[in-house]
Amino acid sequence: MKRRTLAALLAAVPMVAVRRVAVRFAVRCAVGRSVGRSLGRSVRCSVRCSVRLSAAPLLAALTSAALTSAALAPAVSMAADADALPDVHFQVVGGGSHNYTYSAVEKPFWEKTLPAASGGHVTAELAGLNERGLKGPEILRLMRGNALDVGMGVFAFVSGDDAMLEGVDLPGMAPDIATARKMVQAYRPVLEARMRDRHGVHLLATVPYTAQVFFCREPVQQLEDLKGRKIRTRGRNMADFISALGGSPVTIPFAEVIPALQTGVVDCAVSGIGSGNSAKWYDVAKHLYNLPTDWSIGFYAMGEKRWQRLDPAVQRFLQEQARVLEDRLWQETGRENDFALACNTGQGECRIHTKADMQAASPSPAERERLHAIASQVAGEWGKRCGAECARAWSGSVGQALGVTLR
Structure with a gap:
């Protein structure tokens, strides 16, 4: 074994592990001396022999200790980091x-x-x-x-x-x-x-x-069915999106949606597919159009x-x-x-929310192409309202990730 290799290995081993190996090595050397005397050989020779015989297990023990130390290092570091934190x-x-x-x-x-x-x-x-x-x-x-x-x-x-x-x-x-x-x-x-x-x-x-989707009183099978409908929405961009789809955006607080649907103040309401279920919108809206407008980030x-x-x-x-x-x-x-x-x-595995019996539909592949064009149009209008700096920042980040250019 080269000295520098052993030295590097020793440097990676905790002192506790080194002491354990040293004890085993010392015992082996003591035995070597005893055997050497009984055979009439020199102590020096027997110790050299002992070192040769012990080199492999010594290396194995040191390597094992080093690997154990490396494996425990992150946990020790995390514990040390936690201990270093002040109370807050x-x-x-x-x-x-x-x-x-x-x-x-x-x-x-x-x-x-x-x-x-x-x-x-x-x-x-x-x-x-x-x-x-x-x-x-x-x-x-x-x-x-x-x-x-x-x-x-x-x-x-x-x-x-x-x-x-x-x-x-x-x-x-x-x-x-x-x-x-x-x-x-x-x-x-x-x-x-x-x-x-x-x-x-x-x-x-x-x-x-x-996903923010459509809960509607009457059936919605395709995008065209949203035209002319009064749709509860929130925010400027979603209102622009509903208008681009041919609907009429209406602003109504979440808590007032059920009576608004019951009385026909609105024909549909957009909200989270989970939130609408939790609020029991399915009692008054029997049709779900699974078109995510956004994700309410x-x-x-x-x-x-x-x-x-x-x-x-x-x-x-x-x-x-x-x-x-x-x-x-x-x-x-x-x-x-x-x-x-x-x-x-x-239909399917229902967890977390309440089982209902709404009729659901989703946009077709062809309609998704149209939706992409509408979404790009609405994004372009937002870019103009937001300003040149804003549009550049969006195009260089989200636009680049999605392959969309604001126009």
Whole structure:
């Protein structure tokens, strides 16, 4: 064995392991001396022999110890990192407590996962948006003013006069949740900079909801059937999308949708395929048109001033854990979306939501081509309203990811 190779190996082994091997080696040498004397040979010779005989097991023992040390290093490092964290407690406002992902993901994350991962140093108290008596549009202002530590909002609700935030979830662009996440990941650097520089908040994680689809009183078999119908919607972009489809957008609060459908104030209402089920819209709307207008993309964030006051170790830890939260939210929302369709129609495996008997239809391949053209048209109008800088940022991120050019 070359000296430098053994030296390098020894350097990678904890001292405890070296001592164990040294003890075994010393015992073998002692035995060698005894045998050497009884045979009338020199001690030097017997020790050399012992070294030769022990080289292989010594190397094996050292290698095993080194590998064990390497395997344990991440865990030891994580434990050390957790021990290095100062104690900090966050007041968190999450999504609506009636939402499935609030109880399935948000609550266990903030109240169990985060404290466990930090060794009890980082803790949080979570309340739903509705439990705090909030509507949604005010969440950025509250975080910016340090009225709360961490908050969850929906971009469509907080965009106000900042159209750039709407670019994360333009209607008709994402037929499935995988495409929606692709859009969000592409646009994230734009969102991070905009939220920090203009709104004074630090983006932690993105949050999807189930596909925003059509719950209708009368049958909808194709896109043409939406023409002339009064459709409950929310936000400027979705209203433009409904208008481009030939419908008449109507703004109605979520809580007033059932009576509006019952009395004919609206013919259809757009909402999450899971949210509509939870609200029992299937009692008054027997037809589901499975055309995702968007995914009601939201976020978790913290006021930038509050973020800057955090210990750097806490910043790193919180950002790492926010990725865990984000991954779980996207994964669980995807599952919820699949089950919600099965529950609303009463066909397939129904979990999470209530089984109903709605009649469902989806756009044909030819209609999807038309939808792509309509979505691009609406995106182009948004780009003009948002401005040249905004349009360039979107085209260089989401547009590039989807192969769409704003016109």
